[in-house]
Every structure is written in C-alpha cells, then in structure tokens.
Amino acid sequence: xxxxxxxxxxxxxxxxxxxxxxxxxxxxxxxxxxxxxxxxxxxxxxxxxxxxxxxxxxxxxxxxxxxxxxxxxxxxxxxxxxxxxxxxxxxxxxxxxxxxxxxxxxxxxxxxxxxxxxxxxxxxxxxxxxxxxxxxxxxxxxxxxxxxxxxxxxxxxxxxxxxxxxxxxxxxxxxxxxxxxxxxxxxxxxxx
Numbered sequence: 555x556x557x558x559x560x561x562x563x564x565x566x567x568x569x570x571x572x573x574x575x576x577x578x579x580x581x582x583x584x585x586x587x588x589x590x591x592x593x594x595x596x597x598x599x600x601x602x603x604x605x606x607x608x609x610x611x612x613x614x615x616x617x618x619x620x621x622x623x624x625x626x627x628x629x630x631x632x633x634x635x636x637x638x639x640x641x642x643x644x645x646x647x648x649x650x651x652x653x654x655x656x657x658x659x660x661x662x663x664x665x666x667x668x669x670x671x672x673x674x675x676x677x678x679x680x681x682x683x684x685x686x687x688x689x690x691x692x693x694x695x696x697x698x699x700x701x702x703x704x705x706x707x708x709x710x711x712x713x714x715x716x717x718x719x720x721x722x723x724x725x726x727x728x729x730x731x732x733x734x735x736x737x738x739x740x741x742x743x744x745x746x
Contacts, residue, residue, distance in 0.1 A: 555746065556615045557627050560687060563608035566592050567699040568707045576708045577715055588715065595710035598729040599703055603742045605629055607699050609691035615682040622667045624686065627746045631656070631663030632689040640683050641676040662746060702737045709734035 570588045574580075579588065600607055606628040614626055626634075634656050638646040653671035657663050665686075667673070678684075692698040713731040730738070 555617075555620075555627070556682075558613050558615075559610055560613045561611035563596075563606075563610045563691065564694065565608060565696065566596055566707075567607050567696045567704050568592050568596070568711070569696070573708055573711050577712055579715075584715070588711065591711045591714040592707065594714065594729070595707040595734075598710055599706050599734070599738055600628070602730055602735060603703070603738050604745050605741060605743065606690040607692055607703060608696070609689060609694045611635065611687060611689050614686045614688070616684040616686075617681050619673050619678070619684055623664060624666070624684075625662050625664040625746055626686060626688055626690070627662060628690050629661040629663055629743065630690060630692055631658045632691065633658070634665055635687040635689065637665070638685045638687075639674050640679050640685070641674065642679045646685070647674055661743065700741060703741055706730065706734040706737040709737065 570585055570592065573588050573592055574584075577588075596607060604627065606612065609632065612626075612628055616624075624637075634651075634654070637649040637654060639649060640646045649671075653668055654665045655668050656665045692700070696704065710730045713734070
C-alpha cells in the first residue's frame, strides 16, 4: 500500500507566533525560517506517529484487494470520499458508497463491504488496483490536536532553529530530537 497527500492541511497545528514565543524570538526577521521549520516538524511528527494531525485528504493505493475489510493508514479517519477499483484495461470504477460501511471509530479506521457487495470480478491491473481517497486528522483547528503532539512540533522546531543540539544517529533518522519523540510516543501507532 502506498499513501500520498491529496490535499494538504489548510493550517499548521502550531502558529509562527506560538513557536517564536516558545523560542524567545522577537521581531519578524526569522518568520520565514520558523514557518518552514513548523511544516517540516509537523511532517516529522506525522511520520513518527503514523498519523495525520490536521484534517487533510489522503489517497491510499493498494496493489492487491485487501479483502472485505480495508484498513486505512494515518488515523484519525474522518470520512471516505471515494473507493475506485481499476481493471486491467479501461477507466476506474467507483464503488457505490452504499456498498461499504465506514468505521471511523477504531484507530486505524477503515471500511468493510456491506451485505452482498463484492469487489468487481474483472481482472485488476497489477499496481494501484484499488485507490481510496479519504479525510483524516484530529480536526481542522490546532486546538483539535493533542497538546503533547503540538509540543513535539515546537521542540522539533527548536532543534531546527537553535541548531545547538548535536543530533544522535537516532535523532537524524527520525528528524526529531529525543524529547519530542518522548512527547509523541504515546500517540504512535504501528504502520499498516
């Protein structure tokens, strides 16, 4: 399975004003640097936790039909926008929303084919035979994101901006300082 961001989050979980206050940065000279660091830090926290933080639209592409139950990565699942099956030849076939039930309660969430619904019987293409577009994240505002994850972003921004910490091999691999990883660890889920 492969996942890509179809529509990026409209905002970041931490504002430049919040980050600058935490880093004791005055003025606007470093606003561009701080804003870029916030985006990179959010992406690092999302990669580390395997979650979407702010509401965003994702696409998951499957090379095989996963079965009647399909689990989607990067919770929290908010909704499924479309499920498209691609045969070996021709264009994709959108699965009717009445043919599947969305489970946004579990983490990670997903959907299950309902009743007598079946996957199409045509020969599927060998890659990206099933593409699911869905909305995931804690919500549309920064306040929806757990405070510990927002603090992990700030600590990662601090490490990027200050550059005072000599990162260990582990920190370079995760792009997050150890304290930020400790804050985010309780929210980390196993990748699908």
